[in-house]
Each structure stands twice: as C-alpha cells, then as structure tokens.
Amino acid sequence: QLQLQESGPGLVKPSETLSLTCTVSGGSIINSNYYWGWIRQPPGKGLECIGTVFSSGNTYYNPSLKSRVTMSVDTSKNQFSLRLTSVTAADTAVYYCVRVGGSTGWYYFDYWGQGALVTVSS
C-alpha cells in the first residue's frame, strides 16, 4: 500500500523559506509513471494545487505561486520536496503531498499524505 508522509518545520517566520519533504513508502518514485505534487489548504478554506514534479525533475507550478516555488525529487531517498520563499501569513496552511494519477495522463490525486500544518508567524 502506497503511503506518503510530510515532514518539516511547523513554524516559519515571515519572509523566510518554507521547506517540506514528502517520503514515499510502498512504491518507488523512480519506477513509476506518475507526477507527485503538493496541495495546500488554509485553515477553514478550500484546496489549492501548488504544483507537481515528475521523477525526471520535470515540474509544473501554479502561476500564482511560480515565482516563489521550487519542487525537486530525490530518487535515492524516494522523496520529493517543496520550497516556498518569502512566506507571509497568507501561506499558513495544511500542506499535503499527493500522487497524481490517471490512465492516459495525470488528472486526479489518488494518494495523499496526512498533511502538515505550517504556520507563518514571528
């Protein structure tokens, strides 16, 4: 059974960089034909896709966050990561790592991590 687990600091200061890592178990990132991604949910609000990354390193970022986001894959550790720079209180959210699935492409999020609450505050 595929499992995803987020890890990283739960508190980040304004203007600093948010860094999260997702560890994948029960399956290999490198031997899969899937994109892997990050979705966030501000407290009491809806879901927003931050972006996705393929095992080759190919990425897609939400245009609204593109200037501040970097995603990468570490196939040796079966992990992928998110970096979000210059954070503000508006970036406070639960961050989920996900697998992006689909039969002829990548169209839905079929596996989710449990979520990591990141609070931006001084």
Add this chain to the structure above:
Amino acid sequence: QSALTQPASVSGSPGQSITISCTGTSSDVGGYNYVSWYQQRPGKAPKLMIYDVSNRPSGISNRFSGSKSGNTASLTISGLQVEDEADYYCSSFTSGSTLYVFGSGTKVTVL
C-alpha cells in the same frame, strides 16, 4: 476565489439520496472528462471518491456515483449514512494556466 462552484451545504436524512453539483466552464468541467471528487472528514486528508467523472477507486462504496452534463458535474450519494458526513470537493483538469482547479467545497450533513 475557487474556480468551480459548489453549494456550501447539502443535507439529507439517513437512507435518502443527495446530489452535489460542481459548475465550471468549457475550459475545465465541460471540456474534459477529468472531474474528480474528494471526501474530507474533519482533521483528515481528502480521499479520492470518484475520478474521470464517474469511476470509483477500489474500495469506494457503490453508493457514491458521479456524472456530468455540459459544464456541471454531480456527485450523488445514495442510501445516505451518518459516516458520509464530511466536506466534499470537486476538481477538474483545466486548459487554463492552473492545470488543476478545485471547487469551493460542500458540507454534507446527515440529519
């Protein structure tokens, strides 16, 4: 502001059927058969319930069904159970720059 429009809340009694709508545009819901639905219980991660408009992942009850007409997709829960109380989000692939869009979410209450 979410790209897809959902009702804020829907309620029903145990055993009844309810339907949640998800309205988009020809650039997302209407243009592709890539609508998915997610159930989110309080404090938990979302769970995939329906993909590609009407397909259920393994292990999902057949009480959950999906459909689409034009720019509006729908999730129907039949034989409503107390355990179905949750927030439900729709999502669609889009030709827009965001690639994936979500609905605003619908809170389902079992009376």
